[in-house]
Amino acid sequence: MFESRNERTEISELGEFGLIKRLTKDIKFKNPSTIKGIGDDAAVMDYKGLKTLASQDLLVEGVHFDLTYYPLKHLGYKAAVVNISDIYAMNGVPTQLTAGIAVSNRFAVEALEEIYAGIKLACEKYNVDFVGGDTTASPHGLFLSISIMGETDQPIYRSGAKENDLLCVSGDLGSAYMGLLILEREKQAYKANPDMQPDLTGVDYLIERQLKPEARGDIIKKLREAGITPTSMIDVSDGLASEILHLCTESKVGCNLYEEKIPVDIKTEELAKEFNIAPTVSALSGGEDYELLFTISQEDYEKIKTIPEISVIGHIADIGTSANLVSRDGKVAPLTAQGWDALLNKEKNPEKKKNSDTNQEE
Amino acid sequence: MFESRNERTEISELGEFGLIKRLTKDIKFKNPSTIKGIGDDAAVMDYKGLKTLASQDLLVEGVHFDLTYYPLKHLGYKAAVVNISDIYAMNGVPTQLTAGIAVSNRFAVEALEEIYAGIKLACEKYNVDFVGGDTTASPHGLFLSISIMGETDQPIYRSGAKENDLLCVSGDLGSAYMGLLILEREKQAYKANPDMQPDLTGVDYLIERQLKPEARGDIIKKLREAGITPTSMIDVSDGLASEILHLCTESKVGCNLYEEKIPVDIKTEELAKEFNIAPTVSALSGGEDYELLFTISQEDYEKIKTIPEISVIGHIADIGTSANLVSRDGKVAPLTAQGWDALLNKEKNPEKKKNSDTNQEE
Numbered sequence: 001m002f003e004s005r006n007e008r009t010e011i012s013e014l015g016e017f018g019l020i021k022r023l024t025k026d027i028k029f030k031n032p033s034t035i036k037g038i039g040d041d042a043a044v045m046d047y048k049g050l051k052t053l054a055s056q057d058l059l060v061e062g063v064h065f066d067l068t069y070y071p072l073k074h075l076g077y078k079a080a081v082v083n084i085s086d087i088y089a090m091n092g093v094p095t096q097l098t099a100g101i102a103v104s105n106r107f108a109v110e111a112l113e114e115i116y117a118g119i120k121l122a123c124e125k126y127n128v129d130f131v132g133g134d135t136t137a138s139p140h141g142l143f144l145s146i147s148i149m150g151e152t153d154q155p156i157y158r159s160g161a162k163e164n165d166l167l168c169v170s171g172d173l174g175s176a177y178m179g180l181l182i183l184e185r186e187k188q189a190y191k192a193n194p195d196m197q198p199d200l201t202g203v204d205y206l207i208e209r210q211l212k213p214e215a216r217g218d219i220i221k222k223l224r225e226a227g228i229t230p231t232s233m234i235d236v237s238d239g240l241a242s243e244i245l246h247l248c249t250e251s252k253v254g255c256n257l258y259e260e261k262i263p264v265d266i267k268t269e270e271l272a273k274e275f276n277i278a279p280t281v282s283a284l285s286g287g288e289d290y291e292l293l294f295t296i297s298q299e300d301y302e303k304i305k306t307i308p309e310i311s312v313i314g315h316i317a318d319i320g321t322s323a324n325l326v327s328r329d330g331k332v333a334p335l336t337a338q339g340w341d342a343l344l345n346k347e348k349n350p351e352k353k354k355n356s357d358t359n360q361e362e
Numbered sequence: 363m364f365e366s367r368n369e370r371t372e373i374s375e376l377g378e379f380g381l382i383k384r385l386t387k388d389i390k391f392k393n394p395s396t397i398k399g400i401g402d403d404a405a406v407m408d409y410k411g412l413k414t415l416a417s418q419d420l421l422v423e424g425v426h427f428d429l430t431y432y433p434l435k436h437l438g439y440k441a442a443v444v445n446i447s448d449i450y451a452m453n454g455v456p457t458q459l460t461a462g463i464a465v466s467n468r469f470a471v472e473a474l475e476e477i478y479a480g481i482k483l484a485c486e487k488y489n490v491d492f493v494g495g496d497t498t499a500s501p502h503g504l505f506l507s508i509s510i511m512g513e514t515d516q517p518i519y520r521s522g523a524k525e526n527d528l529l530c531v532s533g534d535l536g537s538a539y540m541g542l543l544i545l546e547r548e549k550q551a552y553k554a555n556p557d558m559q560p561d562l563t564g565v566d567y568l569i570e571r572q573l574k575p576e577a578r579g580d581i582i583k584k585l586r587e588a589g590i591t592p593t594s595m596i597d598v599s600d601g602l603a604s605e606i607l608h609l610c611t612e613s614k615v616g617c618n619l620y621e622e623k624i625p626v627d628i629k630t631e632e633l634a635k636e637f638n639i640a641p642t643v644s645a646l647s648g649g650e651d652y653e654l655l656f657t658i659s660q661e662d663y664e665k666i667k668t669i670p671e672i673s674v675i676g677h678i679a680d681i682g683t684s685a686n687l688v689s690r691d692g693k694v695a696p697l698t699a700q701g702w703d704a705l706l707n708k709e710k711n712p713e714k715k716k717n718s719d720t721n722q723e724e
Contacts (some may be wrong), residue, residue: 009471019471021499023478027492031457033513034491043493045458045511047412056509062501063464095393096407098418098594100462100507107369114594116385129396130389131405132417135382138505139424145462145496145507147418149407151395308683355632 036157039250041089041147041234044155053150055086063142067074067091068190069183069198072111074211076118079144082237084126085215085290087150089235093217096131097123100145115144126217156230156294159234161251165295167314168230168304170219172263173240174279177286178271179203179210205267213290219310220292226303230294240285242337244323247295254321257314257335260328284325286334369426398519401612403451403596404510406517415512417448423503430552431545431560434473436573438480441506444599446488447577447652449512451597452519455579455712458493459485462507464500488579516591518656523613525593527657529676530666531590533580534625535602536641540633541565541572567629575652581672582654588665592656604699606685609657616683617695619676622690646687646697667713 011019013271024038037043042055059065059079066175080097087094099119103112112135123130128148161167186198200207215235223230232251234243240262248255264272264279272279295316296304304310314326323335373381386400397413398406404417421427421441429437442459449456461481465474471687474497485492490510504543523529562569577597585592594613596605601623610617626634626641634641658666658679666672676688685697 007470007472011465011467011469011474013469014471016497019474022471023474023497024492027482029491029493030489031491034493036492037491038495043458043460045493047414047513050409050412052409052414054458054460054509054511056462056496056507057497058464058498058505058507060460060464060498060500060505065500095395096405096416098405098509099418100509102416102420102422102505103373105373107373108369109373109376109384110369112373112381112385120389127392128395129391129399130386131391131396131399131407133400134418134420134507135378135385136422137420137425140502142505143420143422143464143500143505145418145420145505145509147416147460147462147507147509149416149511151409161697246667269372312368 018276035079036155040158041086042092042150044090051088051203053087053092053152053155054147055083055184056145056147057083057086059144061129061143066187067142068187070115070211073121075144076115077122077144078118078213080119080122080128081127081213081215082290083146083148084122084128084217085235085237087148088215088217088220089233089292090150090152090155090229091220092150092152092155092235094126094148094150097146097148098127098131099133101133102136102143104138104140104142107142119146126215133358136294156233158232158234158247158250161247161253161295161316162297163253163316163318164298165231165316166301166304166312167244167255167257167295167316168310168311168312169236169240169263169291169293170216171289171291172265172268172288173236173289173291174272174282175206175209175265175268176213176288177282178268178275179206179208180276180288182206182271183210203267203271205265206271210288210346213288215290216292217308222307226307227302228296228303233292233294236289236291236293237287239285239337240293241284241335242287243293244335245337247293248323251316252319254317254319254323254327255314256317256321256332258322258326261311261313261314263311363597394406400516402507402520403448404454404512406452413514413517415452415454415514416509416518417445418507418509419448421506423505428549430549432573434476435480435483438477439484439504440480440573440575442481442484442488442490442506443575443577444491444652445508445510446484446579447597447599449510450577450579450582451654452512452514452517453592453595454512454514454517456488456490456510456512458491459508459510460493461495463495464505466500466502466504469504481508488577493662501581518592518595520596520609520612522595523615523657523678524659525615525678525680527593527618527658527678528660528663528666528674529606529617529629529655529657529678530672530674531598531602531625531653531655532578532672533614533651533653534627534630535598535651535653536634536644536648537568537571537627537630538575538650539644540630540637541568543637544633544648545572546569565629565633567627568633572650575650577652578654584669588669590658590662590665592658595654595656598653598655599649599652601699602655603646603648603697604649605655605697606697609655610685613678614681616679616681617676617685618679618683618688618694620688623673623675625647625673625675669685
């Protein structure tokens with residue numbers, strides 16, 4: 001009805017990070033309270049000396065989740081947890097969240113209650129107060145938009161890694177992606193035969209990593225107790241490779257990542273073989289693990305090795321070095337991000353599916 | 363694939379406010395920084411004495427806007443402004459916002475740039491820093507989720523109105539709704555004849571009120587300069603009647619609203635007649651005016667009458683009185699909220715369409 005511009009650049013030509021760069025390149029700040037905006041896991045504000053954090057993540061039906069196998073309560077829980085994880089990734093404590101939910105009329109009140117129950121459960125577990133939001137209709141599908149706030153005495157950015165720092169990661173990687181592959185396999189079996197009962201024997205851990213991820217506040221606590229302040233940090237949502245590249249780019253450094261050091265659960269290894277995927281690929285590109293990837297000064301090595309569930313997986317190199325993967329047989333190859341890009345993969349695609357975790361990072 | 367619960371209560375049986383009440387009734391707070399959660403225009407946090415505010419609003423294509431006549435830049439602007447308005451309605455100053463956008467592949471990069479340009483323009487105008495968000499794919503349509511933060515030295519709640527207080531409103535009411543009716547009329551004409559050019563001669567003000575609303579930070583400033591602290595406040599998003607009922611319910615008071623005092627623009631009156639609608643109905647139920655509705659102590663009457671663009675439209679009565687409309691001919695009738703409910707009106711319906719403005723208020 002009104003005139004519109006004629007150019008048309010497909011979003012897929014730029015990808016998520018290219019798009020964000022283009023959309024946000026000219027943003028400037030006016031408020032003295034704004035310390036850090038777009039480009040990390042959360043924005044940082046300084047309110048009279050108290051540093052607060054804010055982040056927002058969307059979960060869209062048909063893009064980020066499939067309700068065939070995603071229980072609504074788990075979905076609410078996960079939507080909260082992926083946001084909580086962003087606050088931890090800034091070395092913060094999550095304090096409040098708001099939830100925006102848009103639902104089509106195929107959802108009843110009971111469905112919303114399940115989603116809310118999941119959000120509330122996550123709030124209970126992580127000591128976050130559920131303080132507001134918006135609930136509205138949607139012509140199609142389910143949209144969840146959670147915004148989270150937190151506090152920190154010392155934000156840790158992606159940009160602080162220095163040459164010779166040790167690259168560390170919590171927990172294990174690749175399991176959430178294996179869980180997804182199993183659920184997709186069971187969905188196909190169910191579609192072929194609706195009388196079939198899903199067979200999830202022995203893979204509970206992988207399913208839980210996919211359907212009910214946890215955020216690693218316990219790791220933040222342990223690092224503090226050990227007197228370790230990471231030099232840089234990010235959470236693993238888009239896959240280890242993608243996150244390492246973010247750290248290296250933002251910190252203007254290179255790195256060497258050792259394949260043999262990447263922590264992979266034994267069940268993930270088994271299933272990866274079953275699916276004919278290298279376990280390392282699942283860890284590098286699977287994503288949705290919500291573990292913490294961080295760098296520490298070499299001086300802290302003695303302290304960190306006493307903390308369970310943290311693996312030293314590599315070290316930071318100077319900017320002349322690329323971000324490299326050193327394979328088990330000693331070959332060195334540049335890391336490439338195969339992580340899922342929510343804007344390139346519009347159709348649900350388990351080979352690539354996961355949540356994008358971003359405070360519009362470049 | 364997995365078992366689900368059997369009950370099914372339609373959301374339309376409860377309506378938005380009934381639904382929110384049911385979903386949020388058992389929410390409790392754990393963080394000492396949380397002062398006020400669900401139930402006002404924004405949540406209130408106290409960070410070491412500095413009170414901060416947070417609110418979130420969703421705008422959904424096909425529910426809140428129609429891209430046939432809604433330019434994307436205006437849409438971005440409006441999405442920011444409706445959130446900024448929530449912060450003003452708490453007597454706050456907006457400081458930061460994050461924007462979550464989900465788009466289907468019918469949108470190109472240039473479309474997102476237009477939306478961003480609108481958000482940035484609003485940020486520029488209202489001194490808000492655009493600090494983050496999330497951009498992702500959507501299988502259908504466009505979803506905008508803005509979260510906003512602000513500061514205040516003294517939050518003003520919906521619950522503070524006292525008997526004998528004066529009921530005041532800024533600007534004029536009902537124009538945004540008239541703008542919507544005109545745009546819908548032109549859309550129908552355009553559908554009948556795509557060569558038609560929209561005829562918007564002389565109705566620019568009404569169109570602008572619909573497509574490019576502004577938030578009344580100027581009123582907050584003027585009230586401060588005059589030394590007036592409202593006893594209660596809310597912004598007019600769902601229609602005057604609905605907002606007055608919120609104030610009365612939260613403050614546990616009644617009120618008398620005088621029809622003859624309701625400020626209606628002359629163009630709105632003219633168009634209302636053309637559309638065969640009483641101008642008062644447009645003001646009471648149209649919504650999307652984003653004016654401020656507030657109560658002040660009678661003592662402040664002398665001060666307020668010197669401020670342009672503020673109308674005293676009634677007074678607060680005791681709880682034994684209902685919220686009444688006193689018509690021009692002196693008849694007294696209880697006010698009923700005919701405001702639009704985003705959960706009842708899934709299909710675009712210009713008779714009822716507008717944005718729900720809520721921090722999940724009950």
